[in-house]
Amino acid sequence: MAGISYIRLRGFIRKEVLQIRRDPSSLLLGIVMPVILLLIFGYGVSLEPTNVPIALVIDEASPATQELKARFQLSRYFRPVTVHSIPEAVLLMESNHVDGIVHIRSNFSSLMEAGEEAPIQLILNGIDANRARIVEGYIQNAIGMWSERFALQTGRSYAPPVVIEPRIWFNAAANSTYSLIPGLLTLIMTLIGTQLTALVIAREWERGTMEALLSTPISSDEILLGKLVPYYVLGMIGMALSIILGVFLFEVPLRGSLFVLVLLGSIFLIASLGLGLFISSAARIQFVAAMGSVLSAFLPAFFLSGLMFDLKSTPEAIQYISTIIPAKYFVTITQTLFLAGNVWSVLLPASLVLLVMCVVLVVAARKKLGRRLPQ
């Protein structure tokens, strides 16, 4: 590119860096927010219930039921409360003191001895359906193990029909931090790349400094580069911070190559920067730019990227929309690189799409930036 003067560019970048350092809001979004988000996701966002309060209503005291009670008390998943009647348990459930009721009726042993099916009743609070389903699984397991042992003790043959032996690859304990922290990289880079950048050109227009800038010999290419470079560096600092905290504080394994992660992270960051610059040159008003970037980048990066919610389970229309969201591809890349390793058959297609988006967005931003004053 012939129109780029190294000296002019250096001066412009210096001015941008000074502006970032001076403006508390840049540092707030660029450094403080990523750390807050990492801590929230590392400690606060978890889908694994522990210490679930449940009410045990055992109408029959026998060695077998005593053992079941002990099993619940010893498990780290439950915090059981023993009550004497169902109405009492229902009251506890309605006041949200317990999440479930396990009820063993008084004819339980006699049914077992008669060789008939002996039911245990389980009532769950279904408001948080996801939690209810996981709790049901825990209880199923606890009762399964207990009845197996009980059958062995009494010398009866116990026939659990089919046993599932799960192998969760890449994340043996299904630890949600392992999935969330890599995905969070996407959110943080969107925050810096799009949210923060969307404000910078709009700010120049709003404050009138853009017109002053246009009357200098600086070219549009130089303005674009001058805006890209400092925020690229800020974004990479955010990324480094996330990787360091993720690997060392939250002990998420990084099984793929760090170099590939940084390389693909750069592509995603430049794409986000392109989107941010495009929004702000199109909007020219900080307020509109901020709203535009929240609606077009931040919320989609959260909800339409597969970070928290499974995309395959959404209606088709949403799945189509998600294919144009860069964050979707980067979430796939980071989760694969961190947990599975360098799986090229996943990484290559996703990074190709990102690369195309990156070029399109930067070119669009360059076009929109054009050296024209509003009529």
Add this chain to the structure above:
Amino acid sequence: MIEVLRRILTLTIKEFMLIWIDPKSRFVIIIPPLFQFFVFGYSATFDLQSVEYAVLDESRTEQSRTLLNHFSGSPHFELVGMLDSTSQVSELINTRDARLVLHIPTDFADRVTNHEPAVIQVIVDGRNSNVASVALGYIQEITQQYGAQLQASLVAANPQVTLVQRSWFNKNMETRWYIVSSLGGIISMVIAMLLAALSVAREREFGTFDQLLVSPMQPAEILIGKAVPCVFFGLADAVLLSIAAAYWFDVPFRGSIVALVIVLLAFLFSVVGVGLFISSMSVTMQQGLLGAFVFIMPSVLLGGFTTPISNMPLWLQNGTLVNPLRYVVQALREIFLMGADLSTIWPYVWPLLIISAGTMPAAAIMFRLRTQ
């Protein structure tokens, strides 16, 4: 006294008109709520549909086919391939072409006919841990159904312990109900916070702030005049979207409308206090917006909206006691799904009133501080 009320009323009317006439503010009360309603409503669900799975059936018997029929009949799963050897498994999982593989070993049929526990191996992609756990839960359910059928077909059945499960308030365990019922709280918070955060900052940026100061109005009167429209628009959006939740997403509304309005009002006063505090602190609308964003994000993530507060470590659970959102989210769910009335949700209303009693005066103090 009448004079004071008249002044507040005048300012309130002016603020209402300003919000309605200013295209930016009008945008805030119309577009983000709609966007959030549809995006959250449709994408925020933990229920899985058509999880791609592959089968490695080494048994190839009638028994294994019966089990597999249970899977192909389920809307949760979608068969993408039959494998011939274990060497193909890693390729499929690595590339994400299948998210789980069912491996039925050669001795499956023998064990089933001999009433021995028949083990099937399930290999799941753990890159998204929640999808893995939920999918395993579905598989457990399906194999149990199969097991129960098997048991029933045996002539001399062994004694068996069965778990009879019922889910209250949400019979089919739909996670959409969980998300959508509390959406009104989230959306009204975004609206009220943004409007409040912009209000004082706008006067500063446009230079009309000084005019306000020379008017006979007291700082507290100015803040009340600014708070009322924010609360009003927040409430209006929340109520409209609660109606939409009931009619568009078919979430049952079992509780009392009075309780809904009262808990929302108490909640809105507390967040508008925060918004006005941020706005009084900011010099530009830009800073106000950013401040609101920095407050909204952690409070949504730690408010029990998508992930339960009870899963957090204890110190953080105690920390969320000052988060107004946690009360309104829980209260809305109980009103919608458990049919709660005013007396049932009172435990959520009084903390909100206490928080309001803290945030509103804090806004007034900050306002006074920054005018000197």
